Amino acid sequence: MDLTNKIEGDALVGAAATCVLSSGVTIIIAYENQSSIPREPYTNKDQERKFYMNNILNGSDVHCVGQIRMSKHVFYELCNALRSTSLLRSTKNMYVQEQVLIFLEIVGFNERFCKIESHFYRSIDSIHHASTLYFKQF
Numbered sequence: 001m002d003l004t005n006k007i008e009g010d011a012l013v014g015a016a017a018t019c020v021l022s023s024g025v026t027i028i029i030a031y032e033n034q035s036s037i038p039r040e041p042y043t044n045k046d047q048e049r050k051f052y053m054n055n056i057l058n059g060s061d062v063h064c065v066g067q068i069r070m071s072k073h074v075f076y077e078l079c080n081a082l083r084s085t086s087l088l089r090s091t092k093n094m095y096v097q098e099q100v101l102i103f104l105e106i107v108g109f110n111e112r113f114c115k116i117e118s119h120f121y122r123s124i125d126s127i128h129h130a131s132t133l134y135f136k137q138f
Contacts, residue, residue, distance in 0.1 A: 045121035052119055053101060068104040075100070088133065094122075099130045106131055 056067045057075065064072045079096050082088040088096050102120060105111050113124045120127070 043121070049098075049121050053098065056101070057097070068101065069108045070104075075104075094126070094130060099133065102127055102130050103135075 056064055057072055061071050064070070064075070068075060070078070075097075079088075079100050082100065083090075083096050088099055090096050098120065102116055102122075105116055105119070106113075113127050116122075116127050117124055122130075
C-alpha cells in the first residue's frame with residue numbers, strides 16, 4: 001500500500017509539473033506575440049519638411065502670398081540678398097530658405113514655436129535658434 005501511494009504521489013507531482021510548464025510556455029508565447037508598446041508609424045521628417053516648404057514655395061503665387069505675405073520671386077530675392085550680404089548662411093541642418101520661412105511664419109502669423117515645430121519637424125530649440133539669428137541680424 002505504501003508503494004502504491006508513492007507511485008500515485010509521483011504521478012500527481014509529474015502531472016502538476018507538466019501543467020505548470022505548459023502554462024508557462026503558453027504565457028511566454030502569448031507575451032512574445034503581443035506588442036506591449038503601441039508604436040506610431042514612422043514619419044520621414046525631412047521629406048515632410050520639404051513637402052511643406054515646396055507646397056508654399058512651388059505652389060501658386062496666391063497660396064504663397066497667403067502663407068508668407070510675399071510672392072515667390074520676392075522670397076527668393078530676399079534669401080539671395082541675405083545670403084550674398086552674409087547676414088544669413090545655411091547651416092549644416094537648415095538652409096537659408098527654411099530659416100527665412102520660419103521667421104516669416106512667426107512674424108506674419110504670430111505663430112507659436114509649437115505650431116512651427118509641427119510644420120517643420122524641428123525642435124523648439126532649433127526654431128528659437130533660427131529666429132534669434134534672424135532677429136540679431138536686423
